[in-house]
Amino acid sequence: MQDSTAHIAIIGGGIMGSFCGFFLRHLGFRGRITIIERDPSYRYTATARSAASFRTQFSCKFNVAMSVFGAEFLKNTQTWLNRDSNIGLIKRGYLILHKQAVNHTAIKAMHEAGAEIAIFPKKELQQRYPYLNIEDISHATYGLKNEGWFDAWSLLQAVQAKNRALDCQYRHENVKNVPTGSDGQALGVVLEESGLLEADWVINAAGPESAAIHQNPKLTLPVSPRKRTVFSIRSPLNDPEFPMLIDTSGVWIRPEGQGHICGIVPPPHRDPAAHGDYQPDYDLFEEYIWPALAQRIPQLESLKMENAWAGHYEVNSLDHNGIVGPHPDINNLYFATGFSGHGLQHAPAVGRGIAEHLLQGAYQSIDLTPLGYQRIVRREAIVERSVY
């Protein structure tokens, strides 16, 4: 597929769509690339509202492998993108607390996929983090490398700038539909103001609203926008090595600037599809987060919540894993969506995978076949259990 007259239309200019464009060029595609984005401010996109953390502690091996490549990319943005790029990278592990016995099978699987995970028994955990109340904890796992956090907005800006330099065109319109022709293949995308934009290939990277693109009842994506609120707090807690802590309650907390940010996945009965709703859910903080933090870290009893924002996870309700690759019948329609809260760190691997599949006919680096749309059709879930 090195035809210089070919045209690839990518729906969504967030991190997924932008990395698809980047890797298509990186792997040598010389044709036209149009990235269609309806909101040039990117104000409400998942990418801009993300907590922007990365980890190798996943239950599915392909997610570990994608994170390892993502981390390599993040550590080397000055080589990949621009020598002046600064994404504020902090390399520090996720400290995940456990009540049960050590799951050696899970840790072995993570190591096989490229992670390096330490196990801190109770005594060592208390020595390292004396401020933690670990009465009910048996041990913790900690990512020794390829974990940390960064500034998502800076990364998005750097990829987009590189894409523009590589002649990927960002076009600001709303995509209404992906029509198919008499041969059953995608004709391109229908734009709200300009009508049909013909394309040889279409990639749906529209994030939390990616399901709304398809008006074909045979083509459903089990992806919907679920609101996640991030709270910014100040407290007397002062540990320069404070990790990304995942509590057994589901609450996560990590350093950010002079304070910390924290959040929790709401219980299912408080987690409807949240189209257009970006109001922070302050009750979550009072009811779940503050009590859990004060119990785990007594110093946090006197914390002060200073700010909050809400964004949307693109939740794949089948199994909390991404949906990646071509549609089995509409072969020129690709998906890059459904990452359910871990898409930022996986975007480089997804962009590379899609570019490999589209240009070379098969995945070359990481086999992303398990993430294909076939499992959606067959309702064969491959559940990612580590979702925060």
Ligand SMILES: Cc1cc2nc3c(=O)[nH]c(=O)nc-3n(C[C@H](O)[C@H](O)[C@H](O)COP(=O)(O)OP(=O)(O)OC[C@H]3O[C@@H](n4cnc5c(N)ncnc54)[C@H](O)[C@@H]3O)c2cc1C
């Ligand atoms: C609060 C929060 C915390 C998170 N924390 C993490 C984290 O710590 N680590 C991590 O890896 N991930 C995290 N995520 C998830 C991560 O941010 C997302 O998985 C990732 O940003 C998804 O990128 P995307 O490009 O698919 O979606 P988006 O960034 O939402 O981009 C999709 C784009 O498509 C555009 N679009 C949609 N419909 C159309 C249309 N019809 N026509 C034209 N354009 C359209 C939108 O305007 C948008 O710009 C978090 C998300 C949230 C909300």
